[in-house]
Amino acid sequence: MLSPTSRHNVYKQMPGANPFKVLDNSDIFLIRNKEKERRKLELQSQLSLRVHEKVTYAGRMKAKQGDLLRELREGLEEDTAQPGGEESSLAQQQNTPAWRVAMIKDRNIDKESMNEFITKKREMFLLEYSLAVKRGEIEQLEKMATGQERKLMRAERFLEDDAIMFDEFLKENDKNSVEAIKVAELETKVKLEKVTEIKRLTTRMVTIKSDISKFEDIIKEYTMYKEFLFKLSPPEWQEAQRAKGKTPKANSTTKSATKDKSKEKDKDERATPKRGVESRASFASRELPPLRDARAPSRQSIVQSDKPSPVAELETDSSEYEEHPELYFTDPRQLLELLSELEEQNLSLIQNSRETEEALEVFSKVMDHTRKKMELETVQLTQQIDIMTHTIQRERDRATELELRARLFNFGKYKSADQEFMLDSLGAKVEEVYRSCVGDTEANLSTLQMLTVIESRLGELLENVEMIPKERLLMAERTKEKERRLRLRDEKMHQAKQHQEERLKRALERAQADIKKTTGKKLMARSQPPAGKLKTSQVYDISDKEKEEQLYFFT
Template sequence: MSTENPFKLPQFSTVFELKEAELQRKREARNYMLKQSVADKIPVNRLVSSRRDILPHDEAPKEPDEVAKAKSLLRRIKGSCADRTTHQEYIVKQREMFMLEYSIAVQNAELDRLKKLAESEERKLNIAEQCLEQDAALFDEFLKDNDKSSIEAITNAEQEARKRSAIVDEIRQLSVQQQKLTAENNRLRSVVQEYRGYKLFLECLVPEPHRSGRQLIRQERRLAKARAREEARRKLTVQPPLSVPPDIRRRTSFMVRRKSTLRPSVTSKSPTSVSSSPRTPRASSSIDEEQLVSSSDETEEDLFFTSVDQVLEILADLEEANLRLLRHCQDGQEGIDSLKTISAETKERVEADNSVLVRHYQALKESIRVEEEKSKDLSVTSQDFEFAGFEKKGQEAMLQELHNHIGEVYRTCIQKPDASLSSLQLLNEIESRMIALLQQISELPSGEVKAALHTKERKHRLDVKERRRQEQQRHQEERLRKTLERAQAEPKRMHGRKIVARSEPPKMSKDDSKDLEALAREEEEMRVLFG
């Protein structure tokens, strides 16, 4: 217990501060109440409806905090607004209270569930930590074993590498020796081949009767050696097999069993290779035996020529025969060349004559076609004139008029026409001139061509307007003249009944007027272009 006196007089400044604080609190409470709605503005006496709310908390019965808060809230709600709420508002508030209580209960249940879940997860984490510790210990042991095995593997690999390097060096030396032996063998083979060529050349120089006899002797010798070789091979096949010690046979059978158990797939997949492997040495041995036999036959045979002079004499005879053959071949080639030149000249001459005849034939054919077309055109024109009912004088006048029109066009387009040219010739000249002008226009730049066409169209429109204006002026003058004549003429007296006025013509629509204007414009352009 504190011994200080609780009853103290406040200082002068403290009294005024308390007053200002109380005023500020009341002002804030008033502002708060002004901002609230009418339903929320509850008087203070309604809030303090029971004495139990005013009593201190120590005198109240001890209950849980949540239950006490809920009961106090219910007492306030029941005591404050019982007379001012309607039945519907009461039901709404009760529903809200139920929803709040339900949400609180659901949240409490969810909190309990989450607590249980957290406890279970914590237990799982503890178990996982224990498992991780055990795994770490096992992994450390595995790493130690792995280090030992890696050190042993490294040592074994170094030993194997030394052995392999030694074996590689030995294989390299053996391969070098093999290459030397193969080079020497190839050199000797080339020498033997060269000597065989020389021998074959000498055999070719042997006369025919001696050559056939030597071939018979050589063939008999080969047959005899082949028979002897066959007999020797037959004797070898008939001999009993050599006795093998039992330990060797047992060892080989053990190795075969081991290979069959270790690699069954290899033995099953390559029977052809196993069966073919023993054949290769037999084939190579047979080939070597044949080569040896042939070489021994060649060495055992005696040469036909005993001295070099015999060979030189035969070579000289052959050289003379070759020279004679070469001379005959040159003579034949010269004759063939002369025949080729003569045949080429005759062929060119025939082709030239043929081309001239073909051109002449085509020219005659073209002229015939042109004349036929002219005859067809003349027949058509004559039929037209006859159908039109023109007489001879009328036809001549019409043709002359057409000729004059064509001449005017020719004069304006090209130059003054010659009197000796006919109408068709003038039209051909005009057509060729138009084609040439069109080609020149196509070669010109498109911009210049468009500009020229634009200026030409503009000039044509101006000319058409000027002619139309002159035509209207002439029409106006004609109307004035007629009105002046009617004014100066003597009046006519009407006799009899008055003439009924004619009905007005149908009014022309705008489209019809446009069509008529377009037709008039086209007629004017045709008149200007073809006069």
């Protein structure tokens, strides 16, 4: 539970709080914590005081009573600031000696010096003077408040007048809006009627256009048939029809010239009334913009119709040579016979075209195959050329180096007779190789010529190797490899036999040789110094996984 003083302190710290209202649980705990902190601070301050500065329990209680009296005095001063008749009574009560005695009844009056008494009196005078000044300010503020209240009353009156005027304005606005809605409804009715009329006309136009397009398609089909029959007719008849069409054309040109002159005269006579009609039409177009917009597509269709269509061109072309359509074919059987002939020709042409296409496909396949083969051969040949050029260059470098070494090695040692003998032996070996590769020849060839022939023969054989099937080539390689292994085994066996014979011969010689008696001490090999042990530092190898983890987490 909280003490009365603590409650009083709490309500003092919380201005505007109602002291007669039960606080919430959260507020009670907050107040309790604050009271504990305040008591702790007071205890600490009391402990930090010196001995002569400390106060007993009775002194602390009197100090609390003095605080309460001070707060009471402050509350009374606030009550004096309130307007009304209570102000004079409170002031008289405060000035009475009994009230003052009651205020200082519980005080511990000590002896005071003259200076302290004067200072206190001076402070009391200053306080009374400040109270008087504050009372005057309060009166001035009350006067200002009354003036402001009057102004507010006037402003409220003006606001009421403005509200009345605004209500009248709203009523007039409502009337105008009702009238505008009626006018808008009438206009929408008229607009809907016009829209329905426009839709009806547009649907009629669409149906007319669809009929026109159907008739145009029929005309195109008939003109196509007509042109087809005209082209099937013999050329003499076509020329005759064209000649017939030229004579009426000249007559029509003379007639059109006279008609143009008469039309020009009529235009000059009717120029003035047309202007009035045009002005009226422009005025009507200004009055009715939606109808003008609706008729725009029809005008475009008229413009398009003014342009010469392909059907009209065909008609003019066909009408150049005839006024009344005439046909060369009088009997349908003629057409059927002609069509059967054309069909036979078409079939023969189709068959020829298929045969040519098949031949062309075969030719294209052969060409592709040969082209691929030639490309592959060219690639192989280029590779062989590169390899041969590299080998030639390498052999040339080697030949020059060997020649230089041979000169340095054979300088002054061998004689010309020995060299000629060596050349003859090499020539004999080359001739033997030539006979085994090429065969016997009646012509006497030199050693270099035989070498060139052998080289060319070797190139041809290498080229032919590519043409040989891989299976045969593998079989030949296996047989050669088998022969080589057998030859190597025979050579190894012969070498082992020779080695065994040499060993037996040496053993026999050792057995038949005289025994040599050793005299003196046997020679000993020099002893090596003891090898020192090297201290090997233990190196802990880190596995690859640990290295990867270190690189991932620490870099």
